[in-house]
Amino acid sequence: MIEVSHVTKRYGDKLAVDDLTFTVKPGIVTGFLGPNGAGKSTTMRVILGLDAPTSGSVRVNGKVYRDLPAPLQEIGAMLEARAIHTGRSAFNHLLAMARTHGIPRSRVDDVIEIVGLGDVAHRRVGGFSLGMGQRLGIASALLGDPEILILDEPANGLDPEGILWIRNLLTGLAADGRTVFLSSHLMSEIALTAEHLVVVGRGRLIADTTVAEIVAQASENSAVRVRAPDAARLRDLLAADGVTIVSDTPDVLDVHGLDSRRIGTLAAAAGIVLYELTPQTASLEAAFMRLTGEAVEYHAGARATAPATPIAELERAA
Amino acid sequence: MSTAAAVDPGLRAGGRGRVTQVNVIRSEWVKLWTLRSTRWSLLAAVVAMTGLGILVAVVQMNRWTQLAPGDRLRYDSIDTGVGGYHLAQLAIGVLGVMVISGEYSTGMIRSSMMAVPRRLPVLWAKLGVFSAVTFVLMLVSSFVSFFVVQAIVTQHRVQHTLGDPHALRVVLGTSLFLTVLGILAIGIGGLIRNTAGGISLLVFLLFVLPGITDILPASLANSISPYLPLNAGFTVATSTFDPGSHHLSPWGGFALFCGYAALAVIAAAVGLLRRDA
Numbered sequence: 001m002i003e004v005s006h007v008t009k010r011y012g013d014k015l016a017v018d019d020l021t022f023t024v025k026p027g028i029v030t031g032f033l034g035p036n037g038a039g040k041s042t043t044m045r046v047i048l049g050l051d052a053p054t055s056g057s058v059r060v061n062g063k064v065y066r067d068l069p070a071p072l073q074e075i076g077a078m079l080e081a082r083a084i085h086t087g088r089s090a091f092n093h094l095l096a097m098a099r100t101h102g103i104p105r106s107r108v109d110d111v112i113e114i115v116g117l118g119d120v121a122h123r124r125v126g127g128f129s130l131g132m133g134q135r136l137g138i139a140s141a142l143l144g145d146p147e148i149l150i151l152d153e154p155a156n157g158l159d160p161e162g163i164l165w166i167r168n169l170l171t172g173l174a175a176d177g178r179t180v181f182l183s184s185h186l187m188s189e190i191a192l193t194a195e196h197l198v199v200v201g202r203g204r205l206i207a208d209t210t211v212a213e214i215v216a217q218a219s220e221n222s223a224v225r226v227r228a229p230d231a232a233r234l235r236d237l238l239a240a241d242g243v244t245i246v247s248d249t250p251d252v253l254d255v256h257g258l259d260s261r262r263i264g265t266l267a268a269a270a271g272i273v274l275y276e277l278t279p280q281t282a283s284l285e286a287a288f289m290r291l292t293g294e295a296v297e298y299h300a301g302a303r304a305t306a307p308a309t310p311i312a313e314l315e316r317a318a
Numbered sequence: 319m320s321t322a323a324a325v326d327p328g329l330r331a332g333g334r335g336r337v338t339q340v341n342v343i344r345s346e347w348v349k350l351w352t353l354r355s356t357r358w359s360l361l362a363a364v365v366a367m368t369g370l371g372i373l374v375a376v377v378q379m380n381r382w383t384q385l386a387p388g389d390r391l392r393y394d395s396i397d398t399g400v401g402g403y404h405l406a407q408l409a410i411g412v413l414g415v416m417v418i419s420g421e422y423s424t425g426m427i428r429s430s431m432m433a434v435p436r437r438l439p440v441l442w443a444k445l446g447v448f449s450a451v452t453f454v455l456m457l458v459s460s461f462v463s464f465f466v467v468q469a470i471v472t473q474h475r476v477q478h479t480l481g482d483p484h485a486l487r488v489v490l491g492t493s494l495f496l497t498v499l500g501i502l503a504i505g506i507g508g509l510i511r512n513t514a515g516g517i518s519l520l521v522f523l524l525f526v527l528p529g530i531t532d533i534l535p536a537s538l539a540n541s542i543s544p545y546l547p548l549n550a551g552f553t554v555a556t557s558t559f560d561p562g563s564h565h566l567s568p569w570g571g572f573a574l575f576c577g578y579a580a581l582a583v584i585a586a587a588v589g590l591l592r593r594d595a
Binding site (some may be wrong): 003045048050051065066068069070071072073077079081082083084085086087088089092093095096097099100101102103112140 | 335336337338341342345346347348349352353354355421422424425426427428429431432433434435436437452593595
């Protein structure tokens with residue numbers, strides 16, 4: 001359990017995290033989502049006691065990080081920025097870390113096996129590829145066999161094989177009942193493994209919700225695309241309470257509130273020719289953007305715009 | 319590479335340890351010896367400490383008849399015996415800075431601080447491990463250099479034994495001086511957090527400052543220069559001082575040098591606690 005309460009972090013005059021409050025619940029995977037520069041890495045550094053919050057506090061299993069008697073055995077972390085001396089071998093790095101807690105050498109061999117670095121464990125880390133570096137980061141996080149894992153953008157810059165590996169690893173950790181707090185700027189990546197979502201933008205909390213809720217929203221708002229030469233007549237026919245119809249081009253209608261079977265039946269009864277009748281499933285990414293779009297508008301007082309805009313804005317601001 | 323290993327029960331392992339000062343020292347011991355740069359620097363310090371004095375002694379003995387009578391009279395083979403410190407101090411100082419600045423430049427410091435969030439035990443462990451290793455290596459090197467040099471200078475009957483005045487104090491003092499120099503360097507490295515900057519400050523304090531005071535008027539220089547870090551530290555490693563030189567007493571100078579090192583370490587400790595990692 002990680003409790004972040006009213007954390008603000010300021011670097012000089014730059015506000016990186018702004019009054020952030022959320023809880024990472026035990027036993028599930030929580031996604032930490034937001035565009036680059038939204039304050040995710042800063043929040044993680046504050047949780048891990050690396051950076052002191054300007055105000056507010058963080059508790060890990062009820063304690064401030066620096067008061068944990070054996071931090072690596074309660075919470076394992078992999079930060080986005082490399083945190084390993086390039087001149088040391090993977091084995092020696094892990095051994096030095098293990099020594100601080102009196103963790104046996106056999107555990108070092110175990111985590112090297114788990115992340116599949118056996119062949120290169122005695123080579124200098126400086127020569128590691130990005131993927132090998134990520135694996136070593138994961139090995140460091142697993143070293144103390146902690147219940148909580150914090151992973152900052154673990155799939156960043158990985159090749160497809162590496163991404164698949166991370167995904168399987170996360171699934172395994174989740175199945176194992178561990179608490180995982182995982183940051184990413186990609187919804188698609190998070191949605192595959194996370195149950196809960198904490199969304200931030202510009203250092204502020206935008207949403208604290210579940211993936212299921214977002215999926216539900218996404219299907220609720222899904223549309224049916226209809227192409228018909230006589231779109232105007234079809235439009236009148238379909239118009240009813242709870243039905244919205246959007247039309248960008250004259251012969252195409254996006255119908256919300258009716259399913260394709262109902263639209264087809266109505267059209268046939270009225271003798272209207274259809275060229276296309278396609279259910280549109282809103283992607284998670286789109287649902288996420290709608291969610292953050294509304295949230296940004298609500299929390300930050302930004303203008304109401306098309307769903308995609310706020311994120312793009314944030315990215316530019318960052 | 320195995321992906322199935324992720325759910326392997328082996329994932330759940332591990333005894334319950336805890337962070338103690340002894341464990342952190344064991345960790346720093348591993349860190350010190352597992353870097354190639356550290357091993358080379360320590361080897362360089364040992365070679366310099368043993369080799370330079372011997373080399374100088376050989377040259378001096380070969381030129382003995384050409385030396386001025388006054389120089390021959392003042393010749394002190396104890397100082398030649400520990401002369402290697404003039405070179406060894408550079409290797410020890412640079413390594414001392416890097417022991418800590420290397421962690422900042424590579425990001426390793428984040429791993430160290432996550433493992434030991436109280437932070438200070440890491441600094442104490444670095445100081446303890448590095449100064450113990452430096453002291454032992456430099457003590458052995460100083461003795462070797464001393465005895466070999468005495469054997470060489472026997473040909474002109476200017477040798478000393480350990481029992482002679484100053485001899486034991488200078489040999490021990492050389493190792494102590496180099497050890498405290500290493501401590502000062504770690505303090506500077508922890509304060510500056512950057513290898514180039516840390517080494518620059520160390521070189522400035524130790525080697526450039528004395529040069530600057532040399533160009534001051536003599537009266538002013540004489541009242542400042544004995545208190546400069548290196549001039550103070552040297553005293554304990556010196557048997558015969560230059561005629562007319564202004565210097566502190568051996569142990570008084572060394573105590574002042576320890577004071578400088580303590581200041582650097584305290585500043586580093588405060589920075590470590592107050593600043594973000």
